[in-house]
Amino acid sequence: MSDTRSSHSPEPDPQDDQQETFISHLIELRERLVKAVAGVLIIFLGLVYWAPEIFNLFARPLMVSLPKGGRMIVTDVTGSFFVPMKVTLLVAFLIALPWVLYQIWKFVAPGLYQHEKRLILPLVSSSYVLFLCGVTFAYFLVFPTVFHFMAHYNAPLGADMSTDIDKYLSFAMTMFLAFGITFEVPVVVIVLVRFGVVELDKLKQVRPYVIVGAFIIAAVVTPPDVLSQLLLAVPLIALYELGLLMARFFLKPEESPEAVGGTTAD
Template sequence: MSDSPSQDPNDESQQETFISHLIELRERLVKAVAGVIIVFLSLIYWAPQIFNLFSAPLMESLPKGGRMIVTDVTGSFFVPMKVTMLVAFLIALPWVLYQVWQFVAPGLYQHEKKLIMPLVSSSYLLFLCGVAFAYFLVFPTVFHFMAHYNAPLGADMSTDIDKYLSFAMTTFLAFGITFEVPVVVIVLVRFGVVELEKLKQIRPYVIVGAFIVAAVVTPPDVMSQLLLAVPLIALYELGLLLARFVTKQPLGTPAPGENPAD
């Protein structure tokens, strides 16, 4: 009878490490989701007020007597809940990002840790700035234009709350991502994906692309397209300016004199 082959100790160690990573990932996910749920439950009592604040830019632009409508039986309940959940997620996002950081940080070099934390923090703040820009400037401009456009047609502007939610989320996402452009430019230059000079050379294509993107994701009026395209171009230029002060360091490589265990 032949002896069964002995298992490589390195394989056992790798398997144990993989399982421990899965367990830690599960724990981090549970903590992240729990944080969002706790914030949501804390806000759920004020869900109607949160939705009223969320819909204020539209309501203020409607003509006298204008109002929102509900075409779905459960819409008046679930739409405010969805809005409240989205607000809860934005509030709890730092906690979610902290859990992600705690999971990936042990595998990063020290210089990568020093870079990623400012990038993540600035990304979160820039995304909130994009959402605020859309809420306080874009929404009033677009809704005011549409309300006055409907008036000569003799059409009443009564928007379904579910469609308004869909429009608002699309706009928030578009402007939130737009405001991330400086971070994207810095990351591309920092990790050597694209040379800074190359990004400067493609500036005309970026300008054209900005207007194309604005035409696709915004309502069909010139003002709202400009409100997206112009900030996109300005933020790209800001990213080019800040990228000049960035030293190229390929991702996953140690800095000079740095140990992988750091």
């Protein structure tokens, strides 16, 4: 009797294919992370020689606001070395951020539709520019204003204003992050409206809550003086309004106010 067993090879297991796909994604993610970190390190190594000068530029808003005889101090044995290195690394990261975002883009782009690719690229680019605008706003306007106010506030108390460089780094990074994120508000509003997460009319209705929330956030993040809180809250509100204005141009045709409210003649 002939062998009636099938000679066909076993069908591939879908779970095996999913596992191979998952592993391949992990390998690609690792490669993208390595390239992103390498880009930051290359720029950092190119800047490390000028680390003291970079820190002096970083600390300039405070130094020019200090009263006569005021200076920065070091309370940690290794602070004078590591703090300038940290500042230089952060500068390197900001410079290399387009390269880092490009690596992220190359990883997620294959899973996006064509219309999503056309939308995300300008959004990411504008996010980077707006974040730099927020950092620049904090450095050139907020820092001099706050430090000048605090220096004059300390004068009647007879207290010497001498700040530890590590404490200044923590304060400055908190402010940079707060204002950088604040300047991302228009992008956040556009994304919420464009992808249908929240309707534009709803965002307009919650405007009073946004105004109150802006002052609450400013009170938590900034130093406890009215001036610095206003310097964060007012731009946050203005940028929210800008986001509402620009979001109209990113509505889908069927969601635009003209399409929704328009009527056709009989």
